[in-house]
Amino acid sequence: MKSKVFAAFLSAILLLNMIPTALAADAQTDQASAGTTTAQTQPAAQQSRQAASAVPTQQQAYERMIALKSKYPEGMTWTNSNSYAWKGGIFSVGYGCAGFAFLLSDAAFGDLPARMVRTIDYSSLKVGDILRVNNNSHSVIILKIEDSGVTLAEGNYNSSIHWGRVL
Numbered sequence: 001m002k003s004k005v006f007a008a009f010l011s012a013i014l015l016l017n018m019i020p021t022a023l024a025a026d027a028q029t030d031q032a033s034a035g036t037t038t039a040q041t042q043p044a045a046q047q048s049r050q051a052a053s054a055v056p057t058q059q060q061a062y063e064r065m066i067a068l069k070s071k072y073p074e075g076m077t078w079t080n081s082n083s084y085a086w087k088g089g090i091f092s093v094g095y096g097c098a099g100f101a102f103l104l105s106d107a108a109f110g111d112l113p114a115r116m117v118r119t120i121d122y123s124s125l126k127v128g129d130i131l132r133v134n135n136n137s138h139s140v141i142i143l144k145i146e147d148s149g150v151t152l153a154e155g156n157y158n159s160s161i162h163w164g165r166v167l
Helices: 002-015 024-032 044-052 058-066 097-109
Strands: 083-085 093-095 130-133 138-146 149-157 160-166
Touching: 058 097, 058 138, 083 097, 093 097, 097 130, 097 138, 097 149, 138 160
Parallel strands: none
Antiparallel strands: 083 093, 130 138, 138 149, 149 160
16 A cells, blocks of 8 residues: 555655745745734734744754754665655655655645646756656755755765765
8 A cells, every 4th residue: 555655645746846945935925915013913823833934044944954964964874665644745745855855845834735737947946845856756855055056955965965966
């Protein structure tokens, strides 16, 4: 049963060219145009939830992901036997490389909703974007973006976790 679920999941992922990211611009625009409610008129619990779900900066997203490096060190075994239930994503669970990318995405963005982009434009990439690479067969997550390329974190690359490969 587990192998059938895994096969179905991989089939779904391979059919989609996905780059889920937090809806930073859309979320900020929606919040700005949502009305005239101010922080002073909102209940404290609602203010707290909004603060907890605020879209992080790229630096904050990077720091939140890198904070997991000691728990998930370079070379630690991570295979398709490892899975993770994605809180903010468009899939409920990921195995292997997708699971590790989802784990880091949740560390960076919590349960903020993800989006799927079918056309990749290098200039629009952001820290925390999940990319499908190697002919749509492997998931990675962006840690840094520089002129020379993007720095990645990934699971199930040679059956282990890797931090810092540049693509």
